[in-house]
Amino acid sequence: MKMNACVLFLTLLISHVYARDVDFCFADEDDPYLYMATKTAYHFVHAGKTRFQDVPNCRAKQVWMLATHGTRCPSEAETIEMHKLTEFQSQIINNHEVRNNGHMCNRDLENLKRWKPDEYLAIQRAEVLTPQGVEDMKLLARRLQSNFPQLLQPDTEHINYTFKTTDVREGSIGWFIEGLFGNREAVPVDEVSRNDTLLSLYKTCNVWDNDSGNVSVEEVIAFEEGTQFRNLIQNVSRRLGFLYYISKEPILAMYDMCRYEKAWTVTKLSPWCAVFSKEELRVLEYREDLYYYYKAGYGREINAHLGCTLLQDMMNHFWKLEQNEDSNEPNGVFYFDDIISLQNLLTTLNINKDHAQLTAFNYNDMAKRKWRTSFMSSFGANLVAVLYRCDTSDQPNKVMFYLAEKLVMFDGCDVGLCDWEYLKQRFNPVLKQCDLNVCWNGNGVATFAANLVLVLLSCFTLVFVRK
Template sequence: MYSLSLLLASLLVFSSIHVSITREIDFCFADEDDPYLYMATKTAYHFIHGGKTRFQTIPNCRPVQIWMLAAHGTRCPTVDEIDKIVALTDLKEQILNNHETRGEGHMCNRDLENLRRWQPGEYLVPQRAEVLTPQGVEDMKLLARRLQSNFPELLLPNANNITAANYKFRASEARESMASFMESLFGSRMAVLPEDSSFNDTLLTAYKTCGIWEDKKHEQSLKNMERIKFDAGSEFQNLLKNVSRRLGFLYSISIETIDAMYDACRYEKAWTVTKLSPWCAVFSKEELRVLEYREDLDYYYKAGYGRDINAHLGCPLLHDMMQHFGNIANDQMSGEPKGIFYFSDVISLQNLLTAMDINEDSTQLTSYNYKDMARRQWRTSLISSYAANLIAVFYKCNDNNDRNKIMFYLAEKPVRYEGCQVGLCDWEFLKRRLGKLASRCNLDVCWNMNGASSSFPNSIVILLICVILVRLGYNRQL
């Protein structure tokens, strides 16, 4: 009996060793010294900024106004995303079972052990949906400190100059990001009373008021055909097959499951920049690049150069910037603040970049040119991560040709703007390049292009109401 028990134990040990030996490993993410960190719009700003200040000192010039549009800092997922990430708990057990019981799968033991220990954390509860995380607060506070350090002439406060006349603040749903920024700048989250902003804010979120942009009844409105074709193409289909095989499944898992694992990977990496998320071990570096491009495609048509409407939607913000700078160029300093700080979302930021022709590629992003676009300019990881920002600084200079100059920074790096000297632009040049668009910000285009909207312009609505009222009055007289 003793010998039989010993024999069975030996067979079990041999069996487990055999499974371990025969299971081929694709890679071991836990041992990766150089992990891929670019996760499209959910990239941590820490990895984009890199702790390096690239603001320039302009010889013979003094800054007189700073204008900024920033996206919200790192935050929690939406309620829908939370539900899908929490549901990965069941998938985790299946993956472990595939490897340890069935001998399928190609993840290394260290990655499996990290996955075993994974549980949905404190941020993955509905009550925390879309709330700024501690990292998000830090994003904004450090941005404010770097600006203050580099532009003390404008942003070093005293007891008398912290007023709404000197500093203009406004936010859409990014109010917590604005408050964190303001607290770091001035020592209080309520140091300056911000301007009112409604849900339908035609300055900060013009796209939300635009019938063509949001009309889901029309196929080319928000539905991205290039993204759909990319999902059906070889790069993404190979990703589905390889990830499924790596996790030990004999069939291709769903696109929704891929999305949930990718979201878990990038949210957790953005929340805690010094830790690796176990869900990132699911994907190879090349697969993460494919997923990044897939989201770039999405936003290219949703908010970027893929549709003409997006440049129109960036126009109100461009007009605001040019109007403030125009007043200073004309020495109309009265009523002009030292700093103008707007906080919105990545769609509004991308709309503005599109209106200004910043980071435009000579070739369109499509479903079939992924490999050709490896060096693309439209890369959401770099231009619209968490806490992404466009900053413009107006200078008065001792220059006989053009005393007025503007420097542009995207994510605190100088914008290589065509016609400018590494981001430093003459005001007269900017007026010629952008003035025409900025002076014609007519969002009627949202209602009149190809009859695409199912909504009526306000003037027609008012006319119909008048006709109805007149008709009712006529009937009463009868």
């Protein structure tokens, strides 16, 4: 009797092991894929390295920065979709343990069994900054202060700074200020309106609003109908033990859960990341790159126009300092906005532009693309420009640009160090064409906000035309 019981146990064990032919074991992965498009943790993009450069015989005179909001909780819509994963969690466990159809390894399955919705998935916390987002903002501020101590002093009695944000409730700008000065209330913050034409110009542009969704979504749909995404659907469905192909919606919710949890707690693995192979994560990353390429990047000409007001603001701040070093120009100009505005500005500046256009059909050819939202517009992404006044009369003023604290290599600049005169010549044609004619509707009538911007842009452009 005992012998029969042993044989039965061994038979069940062998059949169970045989049925669990696994694709990989994410829990044992020493080098997990960390680049999750716009939900990438800034911790991985910055990687703990400071790359701000010293410029011999030159002194930093002003720091200008546009940053996106830090790591935060999902939107209400995303939260609702991710709560539905509890149903899939039960089905996946049943597929493996009862039906023996799944192909996840035991450790990954155990991690998934222990998963439950995080406190950050409460509806009332939608889009609220997380502790990791707080830390990223404070550390970014401290690194800037450490590298530009002559401009960013912790003593707030004689401060001279400009701070603007599109959403002061979101909190990123407050924690950034605390990182600089030790007090979130140290300096006043200007919260701009939704129709602000500096930080959120695209929101006032009817043509952009009417066209962006259609073009970007159409290209994504075409990619989803292609080989790479169809293979992803098939492989994930099989891996999770389903005998049919599950729809893309829960798969995208699993991806969101994977990348949000990884961004919230950078030292831990999310059980939902075990759903995907590294190549499948690259496919999902490309899908989102494709979407933003057309929504806010080089996929449409209008996007380059919509970054010109921010470029103009930066150039005018630098120009005023060039004209009068004793002017009341702030030591630092800090703007906090969304990723659309940042991507518009990068497009205007021609940063990270590929020779070939991203499309739904050239995924393999674009493996080494420059347009990667993981590095350009992660949580807490930022573009910093620094103006330097040089000591010697024969050495012109300089400007350096940093994207996510990495030096931007502009054509025509010396290893990222740009002559100010060169930049004025390079961008003057862009600024002269900085108007909102492209935003006029079919009747040739601009919105009130657009008309106001046209007047302001004309005034600003005159400064450069006269130079």
